[in-house]
Amino acid sequence: MESFDQIIKTISLSMGAAWASGINLYATVFVLGILDATGNLVLPQGLEILSDPVVLWASGFMYCVEFFADKTPGVDSGWDAIHTFIRIPAGVMIAAGAVGDVNPSLALAAGILGGGLATGSHLTKSGSRLLINTSPEPFSNWTASILEDVLVIGGILAALHYPILFLMLLIGFICLIVWLLPKIWRGVKMLFAKIKSVFNKDAPRQIP
Numbered sequence: 001m002e003s004f005d006q007i008i009k010t011i012s013l014s015m016g017a018a019w020a021s022g023i024n025l026y027a028t029v030f031v032l033g034i035l036d037a038t039g040n041l042v043l044p045q046g047l048e049i050l051s052d053p054v055v056l057w058a059s060g061f062m063y064c065v066e067f068f069a070d071k072t073p074g075v076d077s078g079w080d081a082i083h084t085f086i087r088i089p090a091g092v093m094i095a096a097g098a099v100g101d102v103n104p105s106l107a108l109a110a111g112i113l114g115g116g117l118a119t120g121s122h123l124t125k126s127g128s129r130l131l132i133n134t135s136p137e138p139f140s141n142w143t144a145s146i147l148e149d150v151l152v153i154g155g156i157l158a159a160l161h162y163p164i165l166f167l168m169l170l171i172g173f174i175c176l177i178v179w180l181l182p183k184i185w186r187g188v189k190m191l192f193a194k195i196k197s198v199f200n201k202d203a204p205r206q207i208p
Helices: 004-037 045-051 053-069 075-082 084-098 104-132 139-161 163-202
Strands: none
Touching: 004 045, 004 053, 004 084, 004 104, 004 139, 004 163, 045 053, 045 084, 053 075, 075 084, 075 104, 084 104, 104 139, 104 163, 139 163
């Protein structure tokens, strides 16, 4: 039977990887894979494939692409929209794979919880970035993107080395999501309403 410490570490890795995947999937996969390949981490059996050289090259290349796309106003929101269909399913698979060779019901439960976390972090990121893009200067966009990269890498390292602290912070993040998402959603609706009003104003009026 696994010790309590090992269980906490497994939960922290599973939920931490899922949460990070919702923000930056490629950085998450690359960091976990590199840590395992260099011997700084022993990934569970379900995630060992992340340290495969082919996966490392692919995730590293895609992270480089995302690094620049995510810092270009407008492009970042399009990138986030496309990755709605990539980050969330990947978060489910990574969370389930992180529990290792266990009871299938536990893997399913981890996948469900991980999918919820990946969805929450992805929607928070994509919604807030859409609102940030209304600013005419690019510096707020660059700052947000760099902070997200630091948050993902720092969060993964914290989940691995300080699992209890990370899980406490994760609970705080979930509370923040519950409070923040409705406000982001209202802001996004107002933004689209303004865009719609501009197009309606410019549209030629039909003479009855």
